[in-house]
Amino acid sequence: MCLPFACRQSLLLVLSFICFTTEPASAQSEKQLFSLEDIWIKGTFSVESVPLFNARKNGTSYTQIDDFGSYQEINEYDLRTGKSLGTVYSSQQSAFSDEIVRYEFSEDEQKLLLFGTAIPIYRHSKLEPVWVVDLQKKTTTALLNEPVLHATFNPQGTKVAYVKDNNLLLKDLTTGTTLPVTDDGKKNFIINGNCDWVYEEEFSFTRAFEWSPDGAYLAYYRFDESGVKEYSIPLYDEGSSYPRLYTYKYPKAGEANSVVNIQLYHVESGTNIAADLGSEKDQYIPRIKWIDKEHLCIYRLNRLQNHLELLQAQASTGATRKIYEEKSPYYVEINDNLNFLPGKQAFVMSSERSGFNHLYIWNWATQQLQALTTGNWEVDEMVGVDQKRGLVYFTAGLEDPKERKLYSVSLKPGAQPKCYTPKPGVYKVQPCTGFKYFLLSHSAVHQVPTFQLINHKGKIVRTLEDNLKLQESLDQYAWGKLNWMKIPNGDGQQLNAYAIYPVNFDREKKYPVLLYQYSGPGSQEVLNKFPLGNYFWHQYLAQRGYIVVCADGTGTGGRGVAFKNKTYLQLGKYESDDQIAVARYIGQLPYVDANRIGIWGWSFGGFMSSTCILKAPKMFKAAIAVAPVTNWRYYDNIYTERYMRTPAENPGGYDLNAPEKMAERLQNKFLLIHGTADDNVHFQHAAVLSKELIKANKQFEQAYYPNKNHGISGGTTRLQLYQRMTDFIFREL
Secondary structure (H helix, E strand, C coil): CCHHHHHHHHCCCCCCCCCCCCCCHHHHHCCECCCHHHHHCCCCCCCCCCCCCEECCCCCEEEEEEECCCCEEEEEEECCCCCEEEEEEEHHHCCCCCCCCEEEECCCCCEEEEECCCEECCCCCEEECEEEEECCCCEEEECCCCCEEEEEECCCCCEEEEEECCEEEEEECCCCCEEECCCCCECCCEEECECCHHHHHHCCCCECEEECCCCCEEEEEEEECCCCCEEEEEECCCCCCCCEEEEEECCECCCCCCEEEEEEEECCCCEEEECCCCCCCCEECCCEEEEECCEEEEEEEECCCCEEEEEEEECCCCCEEEEEEEECCCCCCCCCCEEEECCCCEEEEEECCCCCCEEEEEECCCCEEEECCCCCCCEEEEEEEECCCCEEEEEECCCCCCCEEEEEEECCCCCCCEECCCCCCEEEEEECHHHCEEEEEEEECCEEEEEEEEECCCCEEEEEECCHHHHHHHCCECCCCEEEEEEECCCCCEEEEEEECCCCCCCCCCEEEEEECCCCCCCCCCCCCCCCCCHHHHHHHHHCCCEEEEECCCCCCCCCHHHHHHHCCCCCHHHHHHHHHHHHHHHCCCCEEEEEEEEEEECHHHHHHHHHHHHCCCCCCEEEEECCCCCHHHCEHHHHHHHHCCCCCCHHHHHCCCHHHHHHHCCCEEEEEEECCCCCCCCHHHHHHHHHHHHCCCCCEEEEECCCCCCCCCCCHHHHHHHHHHHHHHHHC
């Protein structure tokens, strides 16, 4: 679903502040309350970040976009001191006529690709106007006179590959000529070099081609989606008497997928060779990576997603051989934690084979597997492999699953991880070339985001942004106290949770409670970071006398395979049981009004809030479900079958916990919200649940947002949406 990350991100247009206050009640009462307009319109509490930071190949400087109003510059700065080293490019003296949204250097850093204002297609893919800058010749020319997908330099900086109208093309920057790599692309039939909808959403990549290290070959995906069923979305264009239908290929659970091939294009001869992927067509190719200039690694995953094989393909012939495989009784996670070690027929990877996600070295020549990390904790992301120092850098919640800190471990097995970031919180890490420096983004629930540069020994070199102005502004407002909690579920396991208490909290009073959760497989809402999901709105509610509680139940991440995969084949059962247990526990607290407990969520969280109020009407007085799944039969097959297998194999798993099948149980107040143009969780989900509720003669409230996708945003939409939810909560809790 890519929901564990992407949908939660789409819930906020601006970042929110979390403040753990220890001030006396009298001091808090003197401070300001904020409005929904502060959150959704004014951007009162927006966060300053480091603008488009790009480290250069020398490992000692970086570039960034500086905006001067009427023009923009890409300027270079010393990493260690921040001193200006000059201007790389200025739009003042060029033909560039758009805003520079992002940019990329060629490998030799003598050319630039400038990307202008994008036109979104789906959640990740977008058409972009592209200009090519030759820094030596000081020329700026449009790549094409219209937006394209995925413009990418070859390693020599002499050609640019891109996708247009489902075909992959090359532009020769020396001659100015365009060379078609493919010519059979056709909407809703054949896609070359770009992902189909379900790969983009569930395997989290869109550019479906990779240059070989020497630029001699271009490996690319070819999707034949002619056999995939279509889904149509009506769009209500202003001024039009009839809706316009947007039709695209969407494979629902149990339905046919695109047939995927990997092609190897030899640039000099202009020939295409198909890689040998075996006779099975009903399978997935979730990644390709070049091993060296002659060999491509192809990930091959079966339809059930419990058997992963890595194939080594010979670029000149397309012949393949298996160099690694992994099986699971559940499913094999796909990620980017894989790094080949040059000349060693080996790679560093992460795997859950021990019951926790850890780092390993696999040598396919000797068939030896060596563990680099062990223990009852999880590696999150592999930051990189520093072969000069013999280290692997990674982030993990080693001491606490709520944390993400930067560590390294030796490539020689048996060493203990070294921590570079002792402060509590969540770190995002960008290594600079040569691993001499790292750019860190750090936040915690008590700390606004900071951006710092550290060296390879962990010493802070300098702070690039500290958000002190934001902190000073936030100090003017009243904030509810946040406490970390452990809440037992029905099986006696302790769930990580937090609670936000009302401003001027009084233990002698009785307060209403709103539960917030996401609950999707491998997700985490309870993290020590800034911001927590929807925290600004939750603080708004806390300012007005509500307790907000969030708990990560069974199936969520950071706690190992047994905890995460317990929900396999029955999504919704244990997750809802846990949220019901949380409500029961909270309801027994002396300062909680057990008759006024509500629950809400978005996407998987909306599936969960719907399930909970239908399963436990005596526990929840009200629920809000935004863009919920109401039966997994209607959702896409890659995400759904990963956890549920097909409807034919597992009919009970699909229906026993589907809100659609429990509609007659509704007893209390329910608000159902959906965008009519949701390409991810289709409006169909809301429609079928509404139909069943009406059939059962149940009264409920619903709101639909015309032409809005899964994020339900744009203009004043978020303000209107959150006002609607706020009014519902005030009225029903």
